[in-house]
Amino acid sequence: xxxxxxxxxSWMFHRISGMAIFFFLFGHILSTSVVVWGPKGPEMHEAxxxxxxxxxxxxxxHPALFAAVLFHSLNGIRIVIIDWWSKSxxxxxxxxxxxxxxxxxxxxxxxxxxxxxxxxxYQAEKAALGGGAAQAQVQMQGGIR
Amino acid sequence: xxxxxxxxxxxxxxxxxxxxxxxxxxxxxxxxxxxLVVLALTHWTIMHFINRLAVENSAWIVNRYQNVLWPTxxxxxxxxxxxxxxxxxxYIIDDYLHGRTINMLAKGLLYAVSAxxxxxxLITIFMLPHTKVQ
Numbered sequence: 001x002x003x004x005x006x007x008x009x010s011w012m013f014h015r016i017s018g019m020a021i022f023f024f025l026f027g028h029i030l031s032t033s034v035v036v037w038g039p040k041g042p043e044m045h046e047a048x049x050x051x052x053x054x055x056x057x058x059x060x061x062h063p064a065l066f067a068a069v070l071f072h073s074l075n076g077i078r079i080v081i082i083d084w085w086s087k088s089x090x091x092x093x094x095x096x097x098x099x100x101x102x103x104x105x106x107x108x109x110x111x112x113x114x115x116x117x118x119x120x121x122y123q124a125e126k127a128a129l130g131g132g133a134a135q136a137q138v139q140m141q142g143g144i145r
Numbered sequence: 146x147x148x149x150x151x152x153x154x155x156x157x158x159x160x161x162x163x164x165x166x167x168x169x170x171x172x173x174x175x176x177x178x179x180x181l182v183v184l185a186l187t188h189w190t191i192m193h194f195i196n197r198l199a200v201e202n203s204a205w206i207v208n209r210y211q212n213v214l215w216p217t218x219x220x221x222x223x224x225x226x227x228x229x230x231x232x233x234x235x236y237i238i239d240d241y242l243h244g245r246t247i248n249m250l251a252k253g254l255l256y257a258v259s260a261x262x263x264x265x266x267l268i269t270i271f272m273l274p275h276t277k278v279q
Binding site for chain 2: 015018019021022025026029030032033035036039041042043045046049052053058062066069070073076077079080083084110113114117118121
């Protein structure tokens with residue numbers, strides 16, 4: 001069976017992450033534009049702000065989007081290096097592993113800087129709501145599931 | 146099998162522009178790509194690492210836009226990202242949609258939708274500094 005190697009994986013992820021970012025852009029432009037939709041715009045934008053602070057966005061979607069942007073950036077830099085510096089073609093595999101190491105390090109940084117504070121925010125909110133309310137929330141989540 | 150693939154390839158290639166367009170497109174992707182690494186990661190650092198989402202309400206973003214640097218920054222990023230993405234998707238359409246009609250329809254739709262969203266983004270950027278909050 002044919003097994004793709006580093007070069008083909010990076011090519012595939014570059015495509016997938018590129019398309020994901022491009023499709024996200026449409027949603028990003030549309031939801032930001034809400035703020036200038038007449039006098040009610042800022043109010044409607046505020047409602048969207050609250051929606052985007054749901055854990056599904058701050059804990060899941062934002063790190064996933066950042067991973068796509070970061071991979072596409074680092075892999076793009078590798079492509080430019082290989083295109084414009086012919087000697088680096090021989091080092092394309094080590095370059096790929098260097099890219100992956102940098103990707104992993106920056107992802108850890110992103111999670112600590114971006115996801116952890118949001119997680120702590122939810123925990124603090126839950127604690128402030130008190131035992132009874134937290135219980136009700138857990139039951140609600142169970143009900144949805 | 147081999148002739149089938151080459152026949153499909155040549156049909157798709159006939160719909161491609163000739164001359165130096167593809168060379169310029171390749172160069173454009175490299176230049177805008179490198180610029181976007183700086184622009185998008187700066188944007189992300191400001192919006193998600195330095196500031197918390199909780200403070201970024203309508204008043205905050207309108208206030209941020211009072212400095213002309215940020216509308217300019219965002220307009221550049223918007224144009225580069227949309228054109229880079231549009232051209233990237235054009236490559237993908239050429240790779241997978243070989244039929245002449247479907248290829249043209251897909252690209253036509255792509256260019257139309259991209260143009261609308263570039264316009265919507267630019268209108269937002271130009272109106273935002275003058276938006277009244279509350």
